Structures are given as C-alpha cells and as structure tokens.
Amino acid sequence: MTISGRVATSAIMLAIFAGMVAIASGYPPQARFMPYVVGIPGVLLCAVQLVLDLRESRRAAAAGESTLRRELFMLGWLLAFLAGIVLFGFVYATPVLLFAFLRYAARERTKVALAGAAGGFVMMYLVFVEMLEIPLHDGLIPAWLG
Amino acid sequence: MHLDVVFSSLRDLITSPMALGLILLAMPIGSFFGIMPGLGGKLGIVLLIPFVFGMDPTLGAVFLLAMHSIVHTGGAIPSILFGVPGTGPDAATIVDGYPMAQKGEGGRALGAMLAASGVGGVIGALFLALMLPVLEPVVLAFGPAEFFVLAIFGITFIATLSGRSLIKGLCVGLLGLMLACVGMDPQTGVARFTFGQLYLWDGVDVVTAVLAIFAVPEMIALGVKGGAVSSAQTAARYGFRDVLAGMVDVARHWGLTIRTSIIGAVVGLIPGLGGDVACWVCYGHAVQTSKTPERFGHGAVEGVIAPETANNSKEGGALLPTLFFGIPGSSGMTVMIGALIMLGIQPGPALMIENLHLVWTLIWTLVIANILCVILLLACAPWFSRLTFMRGSLLIPFVFLMAMVGSYLSQFAWENMILLVGIGALGYLLYKWKWPRPPFVIGLVLGPIAEDSLNKSLALWGPAFLLRPLSLVMIVITIGSVAFYFWRRRRAKVQVAYDH
Numbered sequence: 001m002t003i004s005g006r007v008a009t010s011a012i013m014l015a016i017f018a019g020m021v022a023i024a025s026g027y028p029p030q031a032r033f034m035p036y037v038v039g040i041p042g043v044l045l046c047a048v049q050l051v052l053d054l055r056e057s058r059r060a061a062a063a064g065e066s067t068l069r070r071e072l073f074m075l076g077w078l079l080a081f082l083a084g085i086v087l088f089g090f091v092y093a094t095p096v097l098l099f100a101f102l103r104y105a106a107r108e109r110t111k112v113a114l115a116g117a118a119g120g121f122v123m124m125y126l127v128f129v130e131m132l133e134i135p136l137h138d139g140l141i142p143a144w145l146g
Numbered sequence: 147m148h149l150d151v152v153f154s155s156l157r158d159l160i161t162s163p164m165a166l167g168l169i170l171l172a173m174p175i176g177s178f179f180g181i182m183p184g185l186g187g188k189l190g191i192v193l194l195i196p197f198v199f200g201m202d203p204t205l206g207a208v209f210l211l212a213m214h215s216i217v218h219t220g221g222a223i224p225s226i227l228f229g230v231p232g233t234g235p236d237a238a239t240i241v242d243g244y245p246m247a248q249k250g251e252g253g254r255a256l257g258a259m260l261a262a263s264g265v266g267g268v269i270g271a272l273f274l275a276l277m278l279p280v281l282e283p284v285v286l287a288f289g290p291a292e293f294f295v296l297a298i299f300g301i302t303f304i305a306t307l308s309g310r311s312l313i314k315g316l317c318v319g320l321l322g323l324m325l326a327c328v329g330m331d332p333q334t335g336v337a338r339f340t341f342g343q344l345y346l347w348d349g350v351d352v353v354t355a356v357l358a359i360f361a362v363p364e365m366i367a368l369g370v371k372g373g374a375v376s377s378a379q380t381a382a383r384y385g386f387r388d389v390l391a392g393m394v395d396v397a398r399h400w401g402l403t404i405r406t407s408i409i410g411a412v413v414g415l416i417p418g419l420g421g422d423v424a425c426w427v428c429y430g431h432a433v434q435t436s437k438t439p440e441r442f443g444h445g446a447v448e449g450v451i452a453p454e455t456a457n458n459s460k461e462g463g464a465l466l467p468t469l470f471f472g473i474p475g476s477s478g479m480t481v482m483i484g485a486l487i488m489l490g491i492q493p494g495p496a497l498m499i500e501n502l503h504l505v506w507t508l509i510w511t512l513v514i515a516n517i518l519c520v521i522l523l524l525a526c527a528p529w530f531s532r533l534t535f536m537r538g539s540l541l542i543p544f545v546f547l548m549a550m551v552g553s554y555l556s557q558f559a560w561e562n563m564i565l566l567v568g569i570g571a572l573g574y575l576l577y578k579w580k581w582p583r584p585p586f587v588i589g590l591v592l593g594p595i596a597e598d599s600l601n602k603s604l605a606l607w608g609p610a611f612l613l614r615p616l617s618l619v620m621i622v623i624t625i626g627s628v629a630f631y632f633w634r635r636r637r638a639k640v641q642v643a644y645d646h
Binding site: 005006008009012013016017020023024027028030031033034035037038039041042045046048049052067070071073074075077078079081082085086090094097098101102105106107108112116120124127128132134135136137140 | 196197199200311313314316317320321323324327331333334336338339362365366369370372537539540542543544546547550551554555558560563564566567570571572574575576578579581596597600601
C-alpha cells in the first residue's frame, strides 16, 4: 500500500506540532505557555485533517505518482545547490552549479550553459563582492583549508 | 494631515537621483516579472532581496515597491495578446482582452489596459493617502490585548480566504506562530526549539522562511512541469494608433474607471482577499452596470478597464494593513513584509508615529511608478511580450541561487540555507496538496507580537483582556469571518447540487 502525498503531508504537519509540544513540555511553565497555546490546537486540527484525508484517500482512487521522480530530481538539485554553496562558497560553486544544471538537468546547449555559468560568476563576484562589497559565504572547505 | 511631511517626502523623492534611478530601474524588472507567466511580484521581490541588502532602507523599500506595484500592468500584456495570464489576478483581463486581440483590437485593448492600470495605480495611492488620517486614531487605540486578538484575527481571516480548507489554513497559520516561538523566550530567557544551535537563538529568520515557502516550491513545481513558461505560439503585433484609441476609451468610461479604482483599493485594504477578488469584483461591477451586458466576454473594452484599474489600485489599499498592522493586504505584500524587515523597517503602528516620512515616500513611489510604467510599456510592450517564450529551466537555477543568497545575507548565517531547503521542501508539499501558504508567513511575522501582547495582557488584565471593547469587536469579526466561510461553502455545495 502506498501512502498518498495528501495523507503524508497531514501526517508530517501533525508530527511537527506533536514533536514541538512534546519538546515544550520540558520547558518551565512560562516558557512553554505560548507553544502550548499554539501547539495543542495545532495538534488537534492536524489530527482532524489527517482523519479527513484518510477518509478521502479511501474513497478516491489512488492518484498517479507520475511526478514523484521528477520531484525527487528537482529536490536533489536543490540539495546539490545547498551542498555546493555551503561547502565551496558562492563564488566558486555558482558557475559550476549553474553549468551543471543548465547542461545536464535542463539539457541546454553547452554554449548556453557556459553563458549562464559566466553570468552567475559575474553576478556573484563582480556585483556582490566587488561592486556592492557584500561578504558572501566563503564555503566550509576553503575556510578549513585556510 | 501633516502637509509638511506630504510635500517634503515628494520633494526628497523627485530630487534624489538615486531614488528616481531605482524607480526607473524597477520598471523593466517589474514588467518582466509581470509578463513572464507564473513569476509575478512575489518572486520579483525574492530575487531582488539580495540586491537591496545593505541599501538605505527608504531607497530599498522604494525600489521594491516600485517594482511590485507595476507587475500587474506588465502581466496584462500576455493576458491580452496570448490569453495567458502573467499573474493570477490578470485572469479577469483575459475574458474580454483576449477576444479583443482575436478580433484584431489587441492594440486598443493594450491601450485601455495601460491607461486603466496607470489611473488605477494613482487612485489607489491617493486612497491610501486619504485613509491615513482616518487610520491614525484607530492604530493608536490598539493596546497589547487588541494586538493579540488582531494576530488571531489576521491568521483566521486569511485562513478562511486563501484556500478551500479552513482547517488547513489554520494549521499553516499556527505552524507560523509555532516557528515564531523558536529562539530565546522573552520572559524566561530559555532557549526554545534551538537544538543547541546558536544561530537559532534569534529565532527563525523571516526572510529565509518567506523565500522558502514561496520561491522554492514555485521553482520545484516549474521544474516538475517542464517546458517553456508560455505555451502560446505566436507574438501579436499592434500599431500605436490602436493603443491611443484604447487610452481614449478609458477617458470615455471615466465613471467606471474611478468606481473600479476605489472598489479595488477597498478590496486591497482587506487582508487576504487579494488581487483575484478585486479584479473579479470589478469585472462583475462593470457587467452589472453596463447597459449592454451581452457584449461582455466577446471583447468589451469595459471588461479590460474594470479589472485593470482594480489590479493596480488594490496595491495602495494593500499597503495600509501591511505597513500599520504587519498583516499583508495581498500575497505580494506577504513577501514585501519580509523584505521590509530585512531593510530594517518593522511594519506596525510605530511606523505611523515614528516614520511618517517613509510612509509618504512609499505613497509617492506608487504614484510615480504607475505613471512611468505606462510610458515605458507604451514603447516596449511588443519587445517584452517575446520574453514569455523563455524556458522555465533557464530560470530555475538562478532563482535557487538568489533564494540562497537572500537567505544567507539576511543574517550572514550559512545555516539559514539549510533552513531554506527544509522549509522549502515542506512548502512544496503544502503547495502540491493545496495547503494555503500565506497564513504561515503571517503567523511567523505576528508570532513575537502575539506572544508579547498575550503576556502583557494577561499580566495587566488577566483573561478579562478578551472582554475589552476593541478586543470584543475583533473577536466578533473573527467569528463572523468563520461563519461567512461556512455559509459560502454551503452555498457553493447547494449550487453544485442544483447544477447537477
């Protein structure tokens, strides 16, 4: 049996509220007051929504999961952007990531991908670092290497 | 009215080459985001946030507002020429604009749209200006009790209007309030939900949350959908004489133009109703008041004028609750709040007392931007319309990148980017399964105010703070909005049953 995305979303929301209320129970009374005021109704409402979605998913035929692969693909790219920028910094990671995305994910011509990468580098280095003098994240690896 | 502030803000704006230059720069950018279907002003602000970082707060706000206020003017171009709405509210323009283009009156429709948008934008700004003296005593009458109830009202009201499920809207609003609890508790100094991470002691960054909940899901969805931004095949052509004829139409229908501008501004004033409502309400008004309603839907120029005036005038109205209560009047204003906070401008009642000059500067920005936009688009519309054929895949990596830059710069914390991806993934689930996202941002923005107000109210009056006159009024309005939601749903069900 596959859990529909609709039910999974409600379950995730319920888990977030329940988890935060559980964590808040360890705080002093004054500190946990607001999380309780917000979290307990949140748990109840999400539980109601979960029940509604479970009923709905029983009635309705299972929706096609044809977009799942594409969604995971896009999420993978988002994570690649995150990892690249956190580890290597904006200036180094931007042209590489832009080229890789445009060439291999978007299947653009090499010329277009190179132009995009160059544009990204110009924006990061010339506009932000040189013109606006905004210190961008240098990356954990270059910082570690000194 | 503080006339000295009114005129000094205008003088400062028009004598500042930097401010004027930024407004001019905002014109093509705003038009681009309007013309490109699926982008819109929200994403425009998201992408521009990194560029206004460190800028003078007034100049940054002027730039962003100028860009945002003219997005819908550009968005009407693909609506009329291709039947593809640039932004959601532009859909109403299609009903008569596209048939006009099909009849060979595309130029006239564009002219009417440009003039109506310009007039609507200016009247919306004037409405905002005229409402200031009325609003001042109301804002000053608000104490902690009223602010707490206002936060609950804001979330409930937007939850009832921004989606089909009230429960989902309330859950998302409460999630925003819950995430606002992250960080140091103002009462006890206890670090809540920080998991030992120092950077979370200041709480969840609003800019990061806004970028995550709006920009990331839209781009993932665009990537999943694939293809070009516009599915239209050919670009239309038009002559300048046709455009002028459309502008004359607006002058001929001056009564309708003024009425729909005011209706649009009033709808914009009500948080959560948004541009779609303003445009359709005004379109309906045009049909109802016409002596020949049978022409509508087949290319009536009034069907272009009415939604377009409302589309731009609503931004003036929407700025009121955004600036003075921190409750966004439109979805675009939701993102604008995050940008204003990043610039160091905290929306709230204090703004009216401490920074009236900024408020007037923003009003004048609306006026100047709308006038300049009409002039620019008159010359550039055909060129801009070609941009709709840009492939979405070219846009996605740049938006991801700008979202990461914006989130990093808002606190100079690389950990924010992890938060961006985490909340962005949740935001995509909410987007896909139709959980309304605006209540999340409202909860996050109003969360600290709500907690502080609740603690103060309980200390001052105990639970009886809920019985204070203004609190009671807002509680009644909140219950009324929920009752209205159920009535509307029941009516829709009855209508569906009747149609079957």
